[in-house]
Amino acid sequence: MDSATPASPVRKRGRPTEAGRVERRGQILDAALPVFLEYGFGTATVDRIAAAARVTKRTIYTYFGNKDGVFTEMQRRLAANVSGESLRPETLESLAARIVYGLHSAQMIGLHRLVIAESLRFPELARRLHDNGDMRHIARLADHIRAEHGQVAAAQAEQLYALLLGEDYRRRLLGLLEPVTAAEAAVHARSALAVIQLTTASLPSGAASAAGAPSP
Incomplete structure (x- = not known):
């Protein structure tokens, strides 16, 4: 058997x-x-x-x-990782710090350098990076500003994003600055938010109150 x-x-x-x-x-x-x-x-x-x-x-x-589809989805995925879209809701300050830290990462710096180098031959790459990256981050910042401070002008989110990039990001692109640490990103984010809060003092009283700033 x-x-x-x-x-x-x-x-x-x-x-x-x-x-x-x-x-x-x-x-x-x-x-x-x-x-x-x-x-x-x-x-x-x-x-x-x-x-x-x-x-x-x-x-x-x-x-x-095709290859273009791979590149576009890669951009979207990196942008989502930068702003932590898959994570639980967070504060405006922690989101701002996450964006600073993510944008200084080797992956994002490499992608931005690549798009800058190729943008004259392939201008759509720059447009997609702006739409899938910058505008996505600005929209998330606007949502958090609105949630924490009430209705605000969209320009505030754009101004905050510009401050989060700042001179350090340009130097990082040029290879003149090492990646920021999480602690440095947090300090940068707090400084940017402080500037935004100061600028709201010049808004009309209703807008200043909505943005969380004291009315004059």
């Missing part, structure tokens, strides 16, 4: 689960950024991205359509 253990049935390979698709998308996007940073947008290819991600070209076309 044969006592050998019967072989386990071979599992048929079916469609990936939703979790599997999310993981695969992340795998491709993680691999894509170094490829774009090394070769630039014009020279980076789907072949190179597929090789770096260890997937087939067909997989990339299925998930993103």
Whole structure:
């Protein structure tokens, strides 16, 4: 009598689960950024991205359509990570500090340098970075200002974002400054918020009250 253990049935390979698709998308996007940073947008290819991600070209076309789709989704993902969109609600100050810290990261600095270098040949890259990055952060800042201080002008969120970037960010882009620490980002954010609170004193009394500043 044969006592050998019967072989386990071979599992048929079916469609990936939703979790599997999310993981695969992340795998491709993680691999894509170094490829774009090394070769630039014009020279980076789907072949190179597929090789770096260890997937087939067909997989990339299925998930993103083409190289442009990969780059656009990569921008959106990085912007979402910078402002912590997947995290629980936070204060305006902590959001501002998170944005400063995230924008100074090697990934975001690399992406911004890449877009600046390629923007004359591919102007749509700069437009998308502005829409998917800057405007996204400004919208989140505006939501938090409104939640904590009442109705305010959209210009306040834009002014705050400009202050969060500041001279340090320009120096970081030029390679003249090391990445900020979390503590330094928090100090920078508090300083920017202090300036915004001072400027609200010049608003009409109703607007100043709505922004959380004392009426004159």
